[in-house]
Amino acid sequence: MKNKKMIAVIADDITGAAELAGIGLNYQLKTEVNTVVADATDADLLIINADTRSLTAEEAKQVTRQIAVQVAKLKPQLVYKKIDSVLRGHILAEIEAQLEAAGNMQRALIIPGNPSHRKTVVDGIYYYQDAPVHQSSFAHDPAFPISASHVHHLLRADESVQVLAQKASLPKKGIFVGDVTGQDDLAHWVDQLDENTLVAGAAELFDQLLQKTTGKQTQTDTKPVTLQWPRLYVFGSTFYQNRLEIIDGRLNNIPLTYLPAQALTAPDNYQPDDYVNHVSALLKNEGSAIISISTEGINVKIDPVQLAQNMGNIVNKVTAQAHPAELVIEGGATAAAILMQMGITRLYPEQQLAPGVIRMRVPGNNQLYITVKPGSYVWPAPVWA
Structure with missing residues (x-):
């Protein structure tokens, strides 16, 4: 039945x-x-x-x-x-x-x-x-x-x-x-x-x-949502990279740091400890940080699967070290790799910040929320507030 x-x-x-x-x-x-x-x-x-x-x-x-x-x-x-x-x-x-x-x-x-x-x-x-x-x-x-x-x-x-x-x-x-x-x-x-x-x-x-x-009618949640601090933003897509307004290394006044070139060009030999320490320090000192990728000046073919795995490994280490309250992730492959590295198999959706931008609770961890969106969608204002 x-x-x-x-x-x-x-x-x-x-x-x-x-x-x-x-x-x-x-x-x-x-x-x-x-x-x-x-x-x-x-x-x-x-x-x-x-x-x-x-x-x-x-x-x-x-x-x-x-x-x-x-x-x-x-x-x-x-x-x-x-x-x-x-x-x-x-x-x-x-x-x-x-x-x-x-x-x-x-x-x-x-x-x-x-x-x-x-x-x-x-x-x-x-x-x-x-x-x-x-x-x-x-x-x-x-x-x-x-x-x-x-x-x-x-x-x-x-x-x-x-x-x-x-x-x-x-x-x-x-x-x-x-x-x-x-x-x-x-x-x-x-x-x-x-x-x-x-x-x-x-x-x-x-x-x-x-x-x-x-047979129901939709009822969009209109309650204002404010993300907690500290926040780690992870941009695993380059879809909107050339449209970001980065001023003095910051996006929306949040420090932006690019994944080191070696993580893209020689992923098997890359050791992320220095970069992990750098991002963790930004989270602790400034309350937020953005991890992004840039292919400018890189002329070798980048394996997207390996890139996602490296990103997942780095975020897992930063999370263990700096304990962000919010993970805000762009890109499906990146989000999946992060969840796998963190051992997260179940999520409970709580708020739709915009169509395709969903904030979810991690079972058994009341200190962490994960928000994800596809690379081709625009981040809504509540993500930055």
Whole structure:
């Protein structure tokens, strides 16, 4: 018998998992973000961060299949596949794994994009801010650089994956990608779903799905949020680097320090102790610090997985030494590496500071909060107040 209460999500990175958790809070759902599937949970919304985007396609498929089998044992009323809104990652491999684990599902529907962020799909072409996505900053993504804008290219798919026009009916069997330009399109695709359909999409589709499933109206938390001190900010993405207004080595009057070049170019030999001591001293003396990365002047290829692991190791050491009350993290791979190094497998979302920017409590540690956001989203004002 299905759990008529619980909705399960399998996400491919932690920032996507947190983003959906924020939406769950808006629907007054008891929400958990986990990296493992527990034997039992009383959550209304259980979100599992599979952290598969940094894996190979075959590894991602194996991990997703294992999690899907474990989630199925909890008998949720539905399972949502959270994907990157710009179709980065191993989406088809993971969808195939979930279909295999489910056994009885005959079709999957992929709805990429977030129309309110001007991420849309028309005739199978993905647009970002009204231009084909390969003309945007996403062309320079370190792990999944985008060189063409048709969804077949983005998914690395052949013609067996069919593109469906707006307002089209959903065929009974196969894997499909739906065009989407606005909220009406999202609502249309949600209306096409049934228990034999695996649905994969980003945040705005999930919002539409919760609206229909719960029958509730969203209630955004309007209480002012002030982060505690000391605060450690970790920027693991370069998406907005050239737009930051850094004055005398400070951003918003917070000291900014770049990861040493050796951590990027010779990660196997890098010893972080001096840098850890430097950042810890900033936290103790000034109450906040920013760790960031800069590739200026570096001409060697940087391994994004190794970079995230190094960042996780450094933050873990700084946290143990300086005990920040708030970790504010940009970038999914960076956040996942930090959580792994710190041994954190479960988070309880408490506040949505802005869409996609979620502050979460660490179970068993009332002294630490973790806030995460995707690299392509802008930090909201409460993060700096």
